[in-house]
Amino acid sequence: MPTTVVRDKTLPMRHIVHVRNHIISTDLSAEEGGSDAGPSPHDLYDAALSACKALTVLWYAKRKGMPLEDVQVSTQRDDSEERKGVYRLAATLHLTGELTVAQREELLAVAAKCPVHKLMTAVTTEVTTVLG
Template identity: 30%
Template sequence: MANLLEQDITGKIGTQKYLCTISWRNGKLVMDEPKSIGGNDLGPDPYSTLLASLAGCTLSTLRMYIDRKGWDIPEINISLNFSQKQNDELETTISRAISFSNEITTEQKERLLLIAEKCPISKLLKNKITINTQL
């Protein structure tokens, strides 16, 4: 199975508690934990970064569709959070609320809901994921 990314995402952490540097093709992202659990809050925590990926993918997917349709929707807003509960397995629910700067029709709303579900990160998170770890 071929990799989807041209280059690996890499990361490193030094001795400063929870402060990580994540690198990709041509950029760096600092990740940290909130002060409430011992970090310095210098960047998003891993949960926020995961939700940010879903937010960015959803917004970009919707923008491409809206532009292709020629609809007058200049701004798309999104808000995400998640909750978890323990049953037999850990169950995670992501809440995603999308709004627009202009009023949209019922037909547009129904279509854009379907398109949001088709963003690649939505599809990835809803499918079976296997993590192969090596040392």
């Protein structure tokens, strides 16, 4: 099923993203001419990495019977060299539960193998754009 983006003409730049039965508002900041009525496309890109890491770690811990109570991921963006071809994301895992040091390290390694991390770092993504 495709992801579809439709303009919301009630605001200057806002669009609505449709993914299956879910909707997400996306917009640009006021400085960029938007109304900041939702995360920007860059924010969504960064969020995809954070969400993937969190879900992957939780899935793995449940599968292995680890006592992980909660996982949170915060990701910091450094786009200062994006125009030069370098976009940096620094993700920090916050794990709670009675985990051993070895389990914490194992979950850290698992987070680095989440599918979106792999897509961003180890896969060539080919994008085509056509008129419909």
